Amino acid sequence: MHSFPNFNGKFHIFRQKRKVFLVSVRHRRTDAFLNKEFCEKQNFFSFSDIDFERKGRIMKFTSAEATPAPHVPPGVPRLTGAAKEDIPMYRIQTMNKISPVGLNRFPSELYEVGDAVQDPQGILVRSAKLLDLEFNPGLLAIARAGVGVNNIPLDRCAAAGIPVFSTPGANANAVKELVICAMLMGSRDIPGAIRWVREQAASGVDVSTVVEKGKSAFIGPELYKKTLGIIGLGAIGSIVANTAISLGMDVYGYDPFLSVDTALRLDRHVHVVKDINDLYKRSDYITMHIHYTEKTAHMIDASAIAAMKRGVRVINLARGEIVDDEAMLTALDTGMVAAYITDFPNNRLLTAPHVIAMPHLGASTPESEQNCAAMAVDVLRDYLENGNIRSSVNLPEMTMDRSGVQRLCVLHKNVPGMLANITSLFGRDGVNVENLSNKSRGDYAYTMVDLGSRVGDNVIEDVRRTANVIRVRSLEW
Numbered sequence: 435m436h437s438f439p440n441f442n443g444k445f446h447i448f449r450q451k452r453k454v455f456l457v458s459v460r461h462r463r464t465d466a467f468l469n470k471e472f473c474e475k476q477n478f479f480s481f482s483d484i485d486f487e488r489k490g491r492i493m494k495f496t497s498a499e500a501t502p503a504p505h506v507p508p509g510v511p512r513l514t515g516a517a518k519e520d521i522p523m524y525r526i527q528t529m530n531k532i533s534p535v536g537l538n539r540f541p542s543e544l545y546e547v548g549d550a551v552q553d554p555q556g557i558l559v560r561s562a563k564l565l566d567l568e569f570n571p572g573l574l575a576i577a578r579a580g581v582g583v584n585n586i587p588l589d590r591c592a593a594a595g596i597p598v599f600s601t602p603g604a605n606a607n608a609v610k611e612l613v614i615c616a617m618l619m620g621s622r623d624i625p626g627a628i629r630w631v632r633e634q635a636a637s638g639v640d641v642s643t644v645v646e647k648g649k650s651a652f653i654g655p656e657l658y659k660k661t662l663g664i665i666g667l668g669a670i671g672s673i674v675a676n677t678a679i680s681l682g683m684d685v686y687g688y689d690p691f692l693s694v695d696t697a698l699r700l701d702r703h704v705h706v707v708k709d710i711n712d713l714y715k716r717s718d719y720i721t722m723h724i725h726y727t728e729k730t731a732h733m734i735d736a737s738a739i740a741a742m743k744r745g746v747r748v749i750n751l752a753r754g755e756i757v758d759d760e761a762m763l764t765a766l767d768t769g770m771v772a773a774y775i776t777d778f779p780n781n782r783l784l785t786a787p788h789v790i791a792m793p794h795l796g797a798s799t800p801e802s803e804q805n806c807a808a809m810a811v812d813v814l815r816d817y818l819e820n821g822n823i824r825s826s827v828n829l830p831e832m833t834m835d836r837s838g839v840q841r842l843c844v845l846h847k848n849v850p851g852m853l854a855n856i857t858s859l860f861g862r863d864g865v866n867v868e869n870l871s872n873k874s875r876g877d878y879a880y881t882m883v884d885l886g887s888r889v890g891d892n893v894i895e896d897v898r899r900t901a902n903v904i905r906v907r908s909l910e911w
């Protein structure tokens with residue numbers, strides 16, 4: 435927000451290419467004012483420049499919806515309604531119900547959001563399947579309010595220059611709390627105990643007379659001073675580790691790709707092991723917090739279980755496919771595994787007595803849905819408005835503070851010489867590069883260039899036509 439020269443009010447300033455719109459905060463949806471001198475000096479949009487047909491549309495809007503602005507200073511041309519017509523509106527299509535806590539983070543003067551939005555630049559999705567969806571050519575990005583992204587065609591999106599964002603960590607606390615609950619339920623067979631009490635009452639027994647005798651069937655160990663093994667020390671695993679330490683557990687973690695950030699967040703009492711067998715052989719409880727991939731499919735199989743301590747309790751709130759169900763059922767049968775607590779039930783698993791199954795409840799808290807929605811909106815906006823890529827699952831991560839007057843965002847194939855090819859085009863136009871960032875991820879790379887002065891559309895077109903360039907966007911400020 436800036437104060438406007440010659441005027442005592444505050445304005446939001448919106449720019450689209452070389453046009454500027456100064457929109458009164460008080461009347462921002464309906465009134466826009468352009469100061470003539472400012473406008474002429476900066477070669478900005480002026481009302482007289484626009485063609486007749488568009489003027490007609492503005493006037494139509496003005497007469498129907500405009501709110502008079504009493505504080506327009508004399509001599510300032512008043513363009514009531516122009517703002518609404520020309521503000522750069524991003525269109526966001528929601529594919530699922532998204533928490534209003536997230537949706538409210540879209541400023542209404544910049545974004546049109548809804549499930550019926552056509553030709554969207556951004557898609558917000560939770561679990562809707564987009565695998566076979568044909569994307570409109572103008573689609574710039576997809577944000578998933580959640581973590582798993584197997585409902586989105588990541589490779590197809592990367593090839594089309596569409597970053598897919600997820601919201602890692604936004605539901606971590608919700609999952610962590612259920613992991614603690616899972617350990618407790620698996621220790622004293624709390625679901626079995628609750629069921630038994632109800633069955634007694636239903637069969638006409640006076641419950642109060644049988645509890646003392648019956649409870650022995652549900653006895654189980656405390657967590658205090660037991661050992662917990664955590665496979666995957668990412669957003670969820672790391673906070674499970676810290677909470678378990680505070681419960682007095684001895685914690686072993688295994689994560690071959692442990693990030694520095696996560697390592698710094700881990701309680702110093704957590705033992706990080708390099709060999710997963712060190713974790714298997716010590717742990718009374720094992721919980722996994724890894725993504726399901728080809729590499730992690732059936733990671734907990736017969737040989738992994740054979741390396742575990744007899745009577746271990748295994749908690750799986752990650753993905754069903756990470757555990758080999760047949761191997762688990764055999765281990766439950768022999769007592770090798772005392773309990774399997776999973777968020778991914780199936781009929782086969784439910785035939786075993788020591789399986790505690792929940793209906794994928796890990797992230798099902800209002801807080802988690804709100805966090806996910808807010809984070810999805812934030813990363814989507816940051817990409818649309820600034821070109822920054824944060825929390826992407828298919829394209830390189832990159833953020834850069836705004837500098838210069840224009841930013842070119844170039845998604846391209848990860849092949850040698852691209853940077854030189856792109857920057858040489860600016861040099862040819864005599865434009866100074868103020869800041870530049872380039873990163874690759876697999877077959878794709880991203881280059882952001884902040885320019886000291888504006889480049890002509892012909893230069894942007896030349897970048898676009900450069901071999902191996904997938905998509906170019908120009909942002910101006």
Ligand SMILES: NC(=O)c1ccc[n+]([C@@H]2O[C@H](COP(=O)([O-])OP(=O)(O)OC[C@H]3O[C@@H](n4cnc5c(N)ncnc54)[C@H](O)[C@@H]3O)[C@@H](O)[C@H]2O)c1
Binds near residue numbers: 669671724725726
């Ligand atoms: N039950 C639910 O409702 C629910 C909710 C949220 C997340 N999840 C599941 O939890 C998983 C983890 O989520 P997160 O937010 O912690 O993800 P994350 O990306 O923050 O952490 C995953 C961690 O696993 C590590 N890792 C990868 N391969 C590994 C391997 N072979 N062995 C050990 N560690 C390995 C990574 O280095 C990373 O640190 C998700 O993939 C999702 O499937 C389930």
